[in-house]
Amino acid sequence: MDLFSPSWAALRAAVAGLSDEDFSRPSGCRGWLVRDLVCHLVIDAQDVLITLATPADAEPTRDAAGYWEVGAVPDGEDPLDALTVRLAAAYGEPWLLAFHLDDVGSAAGRAAALADPSARVSTRDQVLTAGDYLSAYVLEWTLHHLDLVAHLPHAPRPPAEGLAGSRALLERIAGAPFPASFSDENALLVGTGRRSPTAAEAAALGELGAGLPLVLG
Template identity: 40%
Template sequence: MRAPERGALPLWLATTLGRAYGRVTEVVQGLSDEDFARPTRCSGMAVGPLLVHLLYDAERALAAFASPSAAAPDRDFVSYWKDFPPHPGGEDETAFVRTVASAYRRPSDGLVRHWRELSEAAVRAAAFALVDKDQRIETQGHVLRVQDFVATLIVEATVHHLDLVVDLPDAPEPDYEALQVTARTLDGLFGPEAWDVIAWDTTTYVLKATGRLPLDDDDLDLLGTHASRLPLIG
């Protein structure tokens, strides 16, 4: 079965980012302090440390929007992810975000408030930066057009939203359009010769293509030699 047509990136990417970050806020804002110790799909990271990881991503976004570049882009929203191994970060990053998370005595208040302030500021900065479609920014040693960079932020927020809710059954789902941006990115990494055979719904596609769900025997038969290429990103 051919994968559904994803189409181009949304026209109003800052709005999509705002909804993606806003859904994360919806997930965490009603949690008790004890809930921040619940497990996620990220090995070694409970809800609190994973939210810290996302918080630092929003902070990195603010730094990037304030770091325009005159250089030619060397990555777009798809090729950006080729620099990241399937299991990034490792023990050092996990230990760091766990330490930072533990510093919030009441994560349901302080950590959530810090996340909301930084994420909302990043969305406002994205909206301002996207006024100039030719603007380029520097981040993590690469130069991207601003719209490509915002798309990477949407992917990060959407995948980690799915990580956060694994033990939170009443949590809201990620934004539909943010899921489509994530799937469009995975399409670009996987290529039509591979994803033409995929029969998964979009959320399952994101979870399996990023290694969050294991491939079963039917998946292996469906994908054939393409199965060895998964996960596409961590």
């Protein structure tokens, strides 16, 4: 949970530093421009606010790793993905989208800082502690920060501690550690299918490679 605030702040700062032209460049999310990704982040921030305001009395059914469900590679037919693209285009001016992310994102950050880590919250028919829920979102922020800067070499990259924490969580989801030869960033990129492993990386992965990529949803 301690990694949530710095990871989220770094991602929002990276968006705030983009030029208007950057919003029209490709992102690391297949089929999405940077503006589409930023619109998705607005929706993510709303989800954080909604979940933290949805208390639960039941015992937790998932932890931070269990929050994520591993599915198939997207086929581009998801209606929610298509809605995100249309919504992003509806903003018209990039500054409006950036302003909305800063507004809602700041509120989500404040709500997270005020949350009791042991409190139980409900989302997607699951019950988690607030601490586990926010820890799960560190992986979301870090992966999307990598998506944001995939074609923007001038933009700041995710903080090292967020990369390390996200790698550790992804390894829990995978059920095995990535090779020590992999940097945290490469473990995340290869592990989630954001790029294919090189021949040397594939050899180092061994049996773990057969279960990749881990498409998280």
